[in-house]
Amino acid sequence: MKEFLKTKGFKMTPQRELIFRSFFEMGEHVSVDELYDRVRREDNSVGYATVWRNLKLICRVGLAEEVNIGDGITRYDRVTKVPHGHLFCTECKSVIEFNVEQLVGVLAQKAGERGFTPDSFKIEVQGVCEGCRALKASGSNGHSEETGLP
């Protein structure tokens, strides 16, 4: 890893190593805050900006990419060999991943038909997970959804 960065003109530092290691040890969809907390547990002298900048760096060198699930918080996904999509539960905010290799193939073709050269794909589904649906069916009453504005 150190060598990998060196070839790109970056240096390795204790903080950077800690941040990189922490990021890759954590699951997917990591936010800056989450990574910051995690890093802090091992070294509480690391600054927020450093974590942020290194997360960006991880993206720049192609090891991760940003994910937006629409809650205003940027999350980072490790880039894996297997393309995957996300199922976001709007109730408990959990995320389920699923393989989208075939879909990506179809997408690439559709894009190509329009002269578009695809680079990355984002496939996300919002809905309710199994557990939450069960809860809603039993615990909650059946009145209509909220419509109000603040």
Place this chain on the structure above:
Amino acid sequence: MKEFLKTKGFKMTPQRELIFRSFFEMGEHVSVDELYDRVRREDNSVGYATVWRNLKLICRVGLAEEVNIGDGITRYDRVTKVPHGHLFCTECKSVIEFNVEQLVGVLAQKAGERGFTPDSFKIEVQGVCEGCRALKASGSNGHSEETGLP
């Protein structure tokens, strides 16, 4: 429309009518600022917050939904009967829509297999559009990509 809103407990006002009309007259992927500018051209007394709140209202009543393309700006897409995905050109920022009815079917099935009840789908592809690819091929030199951090 007025009746539609009334049934949901909302009132119709001149501003609201103007904002709704403007939104539906504009294309897809409208941002608050864009809508605000558009509305202002017809009535420069309308406040930003009003536009913002009404855009949110349009979403609440199910006529539009937020779209995040990762540039930090929330855009709003009119909800149409035909599900569509987006091809975002990272060069010229243009957006091309494409039909994803079949894909949505596959997605719904995949989600169902995991006990997930899908609600909405987001299918986005980032890449380079035809025009920009042509430009890059001719105009630009071939040196390697940027890797630098600010």
Place this chain on the structure above:
DNA sequence: ATGGATGCAAAGCCTTTGCAAGCTT
């Protein structure tokens, strides 16, 4: 008259950046 709607201005929040000091190479 009543409760939602509006406008303005001010918070909020997360993301970025400026700088001086500290470390790799």
Place this chain on the structure above:
DNA sequence: AAGCTTGCAAAGGCTTTGCATCCAT
């Protein structure tokens, strides 16, 4: 030594909210 990194704090940029006032019902 030279330049990338780091930390802190401050600045940005877009999204939300507080409030007093106004207006549709």
